[in-house]
Amino acid sequence: MFAAIMLAVLPAAAQPRDEAPEDFPQGANRDDTFYACTACHGFKLVAQQGMNRRQWDESISLMVSKHGMPAPEAADRDKILDYLEAAFPQRATPSRGGFRNPFAQ
Numbered sequence: 001m002f003a004a005i006m007l008a009v010l011p012a013a014a015q016p017r018d019e020a021p022e023d024f025p026q027g028a029n030r031d032d033t034f035y036a037c038t039a040c041h042g043f044k045l046v047a048q049q050g051m052n053r054r055q056w057d058e059s060i061s062l063m064v065s066k067h068g069m070p071a072p073e074a075a076d077r078d079k080i081l082d083y084l085e086a087a088f089p090q091r092a093t094p095s096r097g098g099f100r101n102p103f104a105q
Contacts, residue, residue, distance in 0.1 A: 019043050029083040036080055040069060046084070050091030056084045
């Protein structure tokens with residue numbers, strides 16, 4: 001009962017997730033990217049996005065500066081960006097308002 005009450009009051013980011021790296025597109029660095037992202041939020045949030053490499057890189061920078069994410073080493077950052085760019089590429093550009101970073105909110 002205590003566990004159920006605690007899950008009800010914990011923010012969604014702190015609750016256990018039913019996600020695994022295998023749920024997402026195969027590719028080099030998938031597992032490392034999955035675990036880097038799920039340290040703070042569900043990976044489905046990432047998978048819903050479609051961004052180019054620059055936008056993914058800006059998202060990482062924003063999470064480091066605004067949300068206290070530990071800055072990944074340059075080589076690790078490149079691996080994460082390689083996976084995100086390949087697995088979740090940019091979708092059609094929004095017709096109005098331009099790009100809005102989903103992690104800036």
